[in-house]
Amino acid sequence: MGKNYSATLRVTGGKNPFGWSLVSGRLPGGLSFDSLTGKITGTPTTAGDFDFTVAVADSLGGSAFKDLTLVIKPLPHATWGLCPAIYYSVNDLWVGQTAVGDLNGDGRMDVAVAARGYGEGPCGRNALLVYYQDTFGGLSGQEVIDGLDICLRRIAVGDLNGDGKDDLAVSGISRYPH
Ligand SMILES: [Ca+2]
Ligand SMILES: [Ca+2]
DSSP states (O other), X not given: OOSOEEEEOOOOSSOSSOEEEEEEEOOOTTEEEETTTTEEEEOOOSOEEEEEEEEEEXXXXXXXXXXXXXXXXXXXXXXXXXXXXXXXXXXXXEEEEEEEEOSSSSSSOEEEXXXXXXXXXXXXXXXXXXXXXXXXXXXXXXXXXXXXXXEEEEEEEEOTTSSSSOEEEEEEEESSOO
């Protein structure tokens, strides 16, 4: 299936010119039969066994039949699986939501993490941590976006302004009573 196929039926004996015909059965979808040349050509689109009978007649009125079978094999299935998990430590932070996107525009997906307990103090602070994916598939180059005066709730990544680069959206609740 999916590959170009070409075969020419041949006859021994008889007298030119020959005329070919498909007298019963059917060709695999995507293939066609040329009654002048005896050529079967095309790209099969359906897998299966296809039985058909061709006839050939020569210029003296002689004829012959032949039963043929074309076996079209299905395309190989793509193989997939789950890779082993990769673990990254973010120290002792209480990690909230994560979001994935190419945040520095280098073509590699990065990970943003909403974290609590960052920095000094009994409870630390809310911070956004961004880990950039390196050329080896690892995460490095942590960037800390600190000083957020909100309790982080949700983060999301998307191209918000349509410039082709991912942006980071953050929502949360004010830390201070009004
Ligand atoms: Ca990136
Ligand atoms: Ca953008």
